[in-house]
Amino acid sequence: MTDPVTVPERSPEDVPDFDHPRAEAAIRELLAAMGEDPTREGLLDTPARVARAYAELTQGLRQTAHDVLTTTFDLGHNEMVLVRDIELWSMCEHHLVPFTGVAHVGYIPAVTGKITGLSKLARLVDVYSKRPQVQERLTTQIADSLMEILEARGVVVVIEAEHLCMTMRGVKKAGARTITSAVRGTMLTDQATRAEAMALIRSGTR
Numbered sequence: 001m002t003d004p005v006t007v008p009e010r011s012p013e014d015v016p017d018f019d020h021p022r023a024e025a026a027i028r029e030l031l032a033a034m035g036e037d038p039t040r041e042g043l044l045d046t047p048a049r050v051a052r053a054y055a056e057l058t059q060g061l062r063q064t065a066h067d068v069l070t071t072t073f074d075l076g077h078n079e080m081v082l083v084r085d086i087e088l089w090s091m092c093e094h095h096l097v098p099f100t101g102v103a104h105v106g107y108i109p110a111v112t113g114k115i116t117g118l119s120k121l122a123r124l125v126d127v128y129s130k131r132p133q134v135q136e137r138l139t140t141q142i143a144d145s146l147m148e149i150l151e152a153r154g155v156v157v158v159i160e161a162e163h164l165c166m167t168m169r170g171v172k173k174a175g176a177r178t179i180t181s182a183v184r185g186t187m188l189t190d191q192a193t194r195a196e197a198m199a200l201i202r203s204g205t206r
């Protein structure tokens, strides 16, 4: 059985372009299925609008971590870099409704000091968020891509998110936050470094 968390990474060439006419037909059908009249004036443009919205919300399917981790510098900086409270919006693959929260992303650069621009860490979060997702996979994909592409010595990724499928429907538990973490390399083996990263993450005010 395939592990639902570790779906194989597809290269964007293997992902077909977003099929707008097909999505529009599906939305028209969904409106009809819910008992609405897709031909009433207020809904006439809705299928095209929803298709455009979903194209945007799933644009990460057509991007890779390599696309955004392009700018790397050799600064000779060997110490931890951590960006906290990166806002994220993703879409739960079980219900296709949003989950939203923050990601904290930290890494220990390679011995060569290969680092990336700070904004690229936030872009990386977007690449993996803008897909049908589960929070566990989102967390590990961010961590694994940093290890691989930056050849980081260690990585920590913590995501805190609220799932609207648990808030606006189903168990209806507003405010419940799910916390996931992925720890790699020296962050795993060096307890002091991991403790430092976790203390920095916890020192947030949000």
Ligand SMILES: Nc1nc2c(ncn2[C@@H]2O[C@H](COP(=O)(O)OP(=O)(O)OP(=O)(O)O)[C@@H](O)[C@H]2O)c(=O)[nH]1
Binding pocket: 092, 093, 094, 133, 134, 135, 136, 163, 165, 166, 170, 171
């Ligand atoms: N592990 C994990 N579960 C998730 C995530 N997003 C949503 N879920 C859960 O996926 C599960 C799907 O459960 P099902 O029983 O198949 O679906 P359901 O009948 O709609 O479940 P309820 O939400 O309990 O009403 C639910 O428990 C959701 O809370 C995620 O990112 N990670």
Ligand SMILES: [Zn+2]
Binding pocket: 092, 093, 094, 095, 096, 097, 163, 165, 166
């Ligand atoms: Zn869900």
